[in-house]
Amino acid sequence: MQSNARIPDDFGYGEEQALLRREAKKLLESSCKTEDVRRWMETPAGFDEGLWARAAEAGWLGLVVPAAHGGSEMSMTSLAVLMEEMGRVLLPLPFFGTLFATLVLREAASEAERARWLPGIAEGKVRAAVGLEERRGGWNFAHVEATARREGERILLSGEKELVVDAPSAALLLVTATEPEGPSLFALPAASPGVTVSPDKLVDATRRSGAVRLADVVVSDADRIGEKGAAASILGRVMPRIWTALAAEMVGGADRLLGMTTEYAKIRQQFGRPIGAFQAVKFPLVDLLARIELSRSLVYRAAAAIDHAPAQAEKLARMAKAHASDTYAFAAAKSVQLHGGIGFTWECDVQLYFKRAQWSRAAFGDAAHHRKRIAEMVIDG
Amino acid sequence: MDPTRDTAETRDLRERARAFFHDNRPSDPGFKLPQTFLEVESEEQFLWLRAWQKQVYGAGLLGVEWPVAYGGKGMPSGSQRVVAEEMARAGVPFLVNRIGLDWAGPTILAVGTEEQKQRYLRNILSCDEVWCQGFSEPGAGSDLASLRTSAVRSGDHYVVNGHKVWTTQALWADFMILLARTDPSAPKHAGISYFLFPMKSKGVSVRPLVKMTGEGGFNQVLFEDVEVPASCLLAGEGDGWRLAVMTLAFERGASEGSATGGSLAAGGEVARLVALAKKVSRDGRPASEDAVMRDRIAELAIEEEALLASALRARVPGLVEERPLALPFLGKLVATEFGQKAAAVGQELEGPLAQYAFGAERAADGGHFQRAYMNSFGFTIGGGTSEIQRNLVGERILGLPKST
Structure with a gap:
């Protein structure tokens, strides 16, 4: 069904977004250099509390929090700008999990739950994570084997979620569990009895995630986000934001790889000239540029649709994630290859982005997964 | 769309x-x-x-x-x-x-x-007057500036001699935008001038060429002591290369101002592929139900949307701040390669029916995609090959050293 809502010609990109980009660049490029990233990724927590505090000060944690709860309630286009800049520097903060939880709470939580969690999130005092994926369901968030079993006034959650982004540092967990009415979403403190979070060893050492085991964790009706059995419809509205945000981050990372590899091609001399003069080197870089530019267009188009024409949001956001996944993978592969021997070393920063690309393409649906859904929309109508 | x-x-x-x-x-x-x-x-x-x-x-x-x-x-x-x-x-x-x-x-x-x-x-x-373009020559294709057709000033006339090729619609054209060398002693880019050349002049002969599709459409044009008024010159003598670059930017959709609005954004290819996929069969079922074919279509749907979104984004200064000219310079390359890929997928969808030629009675969709695929090479070659486009983008946008 086609909505009559219109995506604005300027993509909803104005002075506010330009300012946000300038400030984000300034903060990130001074306080998140690759030597910092390398240092933080070797620590158990994987991030720096000082930088987290500065992100909170800059208002980034409250970026999508409603004004009533202490946030600045900015648009999806603004969020895409911030994510793109974060992706450029491989920002290793547990931002994504908290963002995800914020979006879910904002979308569907009761006023009491919002008031309970969102102000703390906006201030940077509460970190959160959303546990959806299970071993068998994978990226299909409607496939939920974890259960919510009623026992009088109490509800007992049992099951196992995996690859829960930013779970190891989260104080608040949102999880899906199935009730007789279908899968529902619940909010619970990570410190609740019966919750175990086991940190993952990920391909990308700048990211953290964990497996979350729920063994008869006690919650109540008040902890449910939205109606019973409403998880799929809530997530159906939230996921386009997640796909678009991640795609924006990926475009930022791919763009940085293009910059690094282009610069290297200008200075590295072989056969008496810079290797960038050889078309075998030049042409893949041009192809990468083309893909990045196309990915970026899809990201901002999806973001604008989310803000202004929700009927088109799911398709465009899936397109953005699918395209960015392929683009980042291509960027990573070409960057290692064109750097030659040095590109294959631990010392070369390309490896950090390469691994981020590997993680990102497999998170929240890879290109083939999204294309399958896009085919349904494009072919079956 | x-x-x-x-x-x-x-x-x-x-x-x-x-x-x-x-x-x-x-x-x-x-x-x-x-x-x-x-x-x-x-x-x-x-x-x-x-x-x-x-x-x-x-x-x-x-x-x-x-x-x-x-x-x-x-x-x-x-x-x-x-x-x-x-x-x-x-x-x-x-x-x-x-x-x-x-x-x-x-x-x-x-x-x-x-x-x-x-x-x-x-x-x-x-359309009371139709135009053709006289840029390429047998010895000057990708290296356009090495062109040798000459225009020699003689009083209030120029006398043109030379040979142009791949000249679309030369048979009917009233005018040609013509690049000719007016100063053979100048460096190769500097000696070229740009003419609004009347095709019906004495001494012009047009010889049709046949394309790989078997169709005509383009020609060779020979100039033998053709006299044209000096007022045919556009801008000044020696301005030809600068104007040629301008025309090529319009041709490639890199500059605003064309009268048909054709550039990055065409659209409609995927809709045509979907319609075809529902009509033709693979393994006894509509091709539109085949998992691999569905993936191909989805991939093209994403690319088509990306091209449309890019044409729009190119107009938002804040969203092209870092590389303002990247999208205009990439337009021709990405749009023509997309068209080529779409036509290839069209044939793939047809399965065995892709063996039929355009116009065959038993062909699917009249053999449209067989012909479209062949013709798509006209676009990836004409107006500056994809390879020349990659050189241009690499050097002008990424700042890579010249490939010599």
Whole structure:
């Protein structure tokens, strides 16, 4: 069904977004250099509390929090700008999990739950994570084997979620569990009895995630986000934001790889000239540029649709994630290859982005997964 | 392809265009129509297509961004794209005077004298005068600046001698945008001038060439002591290379101002593939149910949307801040390679039926994609090959050293 809502010609990109980009660049490029990233990724927590505090000060944690709860309630286009800049520097903060939880709470939580969690999130005092994926369901968030079993006034959650982004540092967990009415979403403190979070060893050492085991964790009706059995419809509205945000981050990372590899091609001399003069080197870089530019267009188009024409949001956001996944993978592969021997070393920063690309393409649906859904929309109508 | 992108200004234009193309869709002429302006091979086709362009212009749908003084409508940038989208959507025939509309016209508009603008522009829109392009030569393809056709000043005339090739529509053209060397002693880029050359002059001969599709459409043009008035010169002597680069930017859709609004955003390819996939079978079921074919279509749907989104993003300064010229420079490369890939997938969808030639009675979709695939190479080669485009983008946008 086609909505009559219109995506604005300027993509909803104005002075506010330009300012946000300038400030984000300034903060990130001074306080998140690759030597910092390398240092933080070797620590158990994987991030720096000082930088987290500065992100909170800059208002980034409250970026999508409603004004009533202490946030600045900015648009999806603004969020895409911030994510793109974060992706450029491989920002290793547990931002994504908290963002995800914020979006879910904002979308569907009761006023009491919002008031309970969102102000703390906006201030940077509460970190959160959303546990959806299970071993068998994978990226299909409607496939939920974890259960919510009623026992009088109490509800007992049992099951196992995996690859829960930013779970190891989260104080608040949102999880899906199935009730007789279908899968529902619940909010619970990570410190609740019966919750175990086991940190993952990920391909990308700048990211953290964990497996979350729920063994008869006690919650109540008040902890449910939205109606019973409403998880799929809530997530159906939230996921386009997640796909678009991640795609924006990926475009930022791919763009940085293009910059690094282009610069290297200008200075590295072989056969008496810079290797960038050889078309075998030049042409893949041009192809990468083309893909990045196309990915970026899809990201901002999806973001604008989310803000202004929700009927088109799911398709465009899936397109953005699918395209960015392929683009980042291509960027990573070409960057290692064109750097030659040095590109294959631990010392070369390309490896950090390469691994981020590997993680990102497999998170929240890879290109083939999204294309399958896009085919349904494009072919079956 | 998406009316929800319209502003109040363009909505009315879109509605008029949609109604016009719906009500005035030409009926089957009873002979084969060429697929693009590059394959017009008979006078019958040419006259029919000229009448169609006249009709579109008469309806006020052509040159809408050009000034009123020269036959246009003076509408804002982006308006012509709306008409182009409606044409693609309606699947109506193309506009035959493409070289006049998109290449010669915008160049004359940019640098012509008032007299030249008055003289040529209106007739380009109405198709009363058709244009061709005399850039390439047998020895000057990708290395265009090495061209050897000469124009020697003699009083108030130039005398032209030489040989041009791949000249689309030369058989019917009234004028040619001609690059010729006026100063053989100058460095190769500096000695070139740009002429608005009358094709009906004495000493011009046109010899048709046959393409790999078996169709005609382009030609060789020979010039033997052709005398043309000095007023045919556009801008000054020696300005030819600068103007050629300008024309090529229009041709590649890199600059705003073309009269047909054709650039990155065409649209409609995926819709055609989907319709085909539902008609043809693979393994006894519609190709539209085949998992691999579905993935191919989805991939193209993403790329098509990305091209459309890019055409729009290119107009938002804040979103192209870091590389303002990247999208314009990439336009021709990505759009023509997309078209080639779409045509290849079209044939793949057909399965065994892809063996039929265009026009075969038993072919699916009339063999459209077989011909479209062959013709797609005209676009990845003409107007600067994809390889030349990659060199340009690599050097101008990424700042990589020249490939010598």
